[in-house]
Amino acid sequence: MTDAAAKLPPPHLGEPWLLTPGPLTTSWAVKQAMLRDWGSWDGDFRAMTARLRARLLDMLGPGKKDFDCVPMQGSGTFSVEAMLGSFIPRDGKTLVLANGAYGKRIAQTLDYLGRDHVVIDKGDYMPPRGDEVARALADDPAISDVVVVHCETSSGILNPIAEIADAVHAAGRRLLIDSMSAFGALPLAPGKLRFEALVSSANKCIEGVPGFGFVIARRAALESARGNSHSLSLDVHAQWDYMNRTGQWRFTPPTHVVAAFLEALEAHAAEGGVAGRGARYARNRDVLVQGMRGLGFETLLGDRWLSPIIVTFFSPAHPAFDFTRFYEGMKARGFIIYPGKLTVVDSFRLGCIGQVDEEVMRAVVRAAGETLAEMGVDDAAPPEAALDERARLVA
């Protein structure tokens, strides 16, 4: 058994592996860290909050001194909304780059906030490219801000964030990044790529449990966000200012979640930080994709766009294939899988993140093979329509 697998609660504890992009399978140490109560006002907890903020900032690498980290209560979406409402000027105009559910959610949030925006919607999984962003910005001088999703978790596509950042910077606009499912496993170095703010959460690549998100933003952007938010509880500037003055969160913090997260940060560092974490996830993906292709499954995306976070597979065309039965078969073997989110063809997703390693991924592939056999599916090839769809996604 490899290290990661050895530390895991084995299936005899009745816990299935979560092949989902958060909440995900956490380590025993992370779970154990929650077995005590903390006073939110107490100096010990304030020190924990300070450590958490500093450790997250460290992940930016060189250039981090211009940034600060502001944790926010709630799931990731709360932090996305907090970032948008705090940094986008009320009279600004935002370009949203959408290629899946999370990009659409950003546009929907701006609708709620009543902030002017336009959307480049690439459909289910086509990547937004730097040249089209450059054109859109040249065509509309009123656009002040651009928002992009780093890894669009609904398909698993890794968006070309560097070329987009270059286009936005060259046009003199500001870039905000939803790096929810990527931060901690994929580098976002301000020395290499210009952005104002990013957002992520406790229960994705850092492998904590759900309960808070965090915004990492330029100090200058934080300063100028004063008074801009639409919301009391989602005001990033107010949370930042209060935390800097008192060391505390403005409202009840998720104390146990913070304690678990600090444990998760230790493991992240021990694994070699962002590079080490990203390397394990990439190996997970490679073993998974190779194994599933060996069974006849096809991925939605070509290798160039496959993220090490989550992979979309087409459902087999075989008439005996049924997703619900497949799901139950996988669950009976100890794996919780994730339905797909494509509008045109049926699909499902398998996550590569969390306390899982190559050995677990090989077991996933075996379970998929057994489940297919049980269903009487002897060919996992997708329908022609799926392959036609994929052919549109040129390398």
Ligand SMILES: *Cc1c(COP(=O)(O)O)cnc(C)c1O
């Ligand atoms: C998980 C995720 C979110 C936030 O989702 P919550 O369910 O609110 O935690 C936002 N964007 C992306 C890309 C995500 O993967």
